[in-house]
Amino acid sequence: MKAKGKASTAKAAAAKAKAPKAGKPVKAAPLSELLRVPEGERLDLSAYDSRSTPAGPANKAEALADLARMGERLADLQERLYAASTSGDRRRVLLVLQGMDTSGKGGTVKHVIGLFNPSGCRIKAFKAPTPEEQNHPFLWRIMKALPERGEIGIFDRSHYEDVLIARVRELVPRSQLGRRYGQINRFEKSLTHDGVTVIKCFLHISNEEQRGRLLERLDRPDKHWKFNPGDIDERALWPAYQEAYEIALERCSTEAAPWFVIPSDRKWYRNWAISKLLLEHLEALDPQYPKAGFDVEESRERLLNGE
Template identity: 80%
Template sequence: MRPLLRAPAGERLDLGAFDPASTPGGPAGKAEGIAATAQLAAPLAALQERLYAASTAGDRRRVLLVLQGMDTSGKGGTVKHVVGLFNPAGCRIRSFKAPTPEEHAHPFLWRIRKALPVPGEIGIFDRSHYEDVLIARVRELVSRSQLNRRYAQINRFEQSLADDGVTLVKVFLHISHEEQRERLLERLDNPDKHWKFNTGDIDERALWPEYRHAYELALQRCSIDAAPWYVVPADRKWYRNWAITKLLLEHLEELDPRYPEAAFDVEESRARLLQT
């Protein structure tokens, strides 16, 4: 999956070349997709346990899944799906909203650093430091030169994370303009979903081309070898879930974490225990 979904680094990126309704490398349809995803759950959970176990013996490795995408692209649904595959006690989930005054007073990476996974954990970010080059660009919250510095800062930051044992899996959930309309309408049509709706979402939607361009630039300028971006077509939720599960599995298989050897005398402990 990785080569198939990986955003081309360095080159000019055109999101128009990726069909949000496509299912690259995926199962044939919805039913097959859901079944295939379910089959990935057990190996994924086993790898997570080994990652966590290894950290108790000093292995510093951990995973950080970064989810970005337009409103209704399915970031929340993906978090729910992904955590459902893992032992949640080993997951560190963080959803980033508009910065609080305290967060705003600090450099933009400050709140990100505080939310990072520790060794053995799977971190999951619903939005991230990329908002600081996305909405910040579209809404002109900072100057162009500041924006340019931020791309470089992000690359240095992510490189240092990778050097310290963080496997970054950065996913752009790619939905179409039409699909967003459908999903927003669903929220309006169901009174139980009104709380999820914000009239500001329509204002942001009007800036769709600007956001798209900002995403193209972010994916292009912040795809280093140690932390590439993946473009996951997300109009079909079953494909989105399958593709992200598969991506995580591939990364964890490559990490291949191992249960640590016992640092104590097993037979002696068994004998002591049987006396109690």
């Protein structure tokens, strides 16, 4: 008991030593640190509040106003990223969106990617593999859809389907499934070595929120096209899917390509948080416009002289 008391005292002293002095402004932690899945730690999604708003605006109105401000900065950084690619800069961004049905993958594409110039984006929604895709290794179709240099790529679902639904529906032997986590980690690490910034977002919603969103689709004729009776069958597998996500996030949140858990019951926070993550990563890249490879003054003089 005494040893435990000494340990607690030591922890308290260490915390006090790290605490900022009174009156000294505290710099807010980047959102990427707050939402990042710790590498190598056990994950329990039930411990994550899907209605929380870490470091976010106070309400929807403030979030929309902040999004408008971020939009200008995001558009500028996107243009600089694309411009830099014309001079040989290989860097690009890949945003991976995963989540249960109705978690907002399509909504994120609409509201967040809408802040960018669409000509510089490459969007791919992955469905069930085609017969051709089934004849290749599971990463084959992913590699074909990667963003080119200077682009921002968005995956609505991704290679993680091959360790999620494949696990829940037992589509492959467990021994083969187990190897896929390592293959994914090596694949993503190779992407980062080739200039790809990988941002993986798990859109975390509650079971109750999903029920409400499915009911809304039934209540509105203009949403019927989004509903599939099979969605109800999938809800019965909710615990199995949560476990599959926990395993995937736990095994594949790496230094090179970490996972971020995005509380997504509040759509306005989901959109704000993913926009903020994109902004933080693009600012870290800090792409620059390339210098002119020609004589600017000579070209100006020629134009002024009527050529």
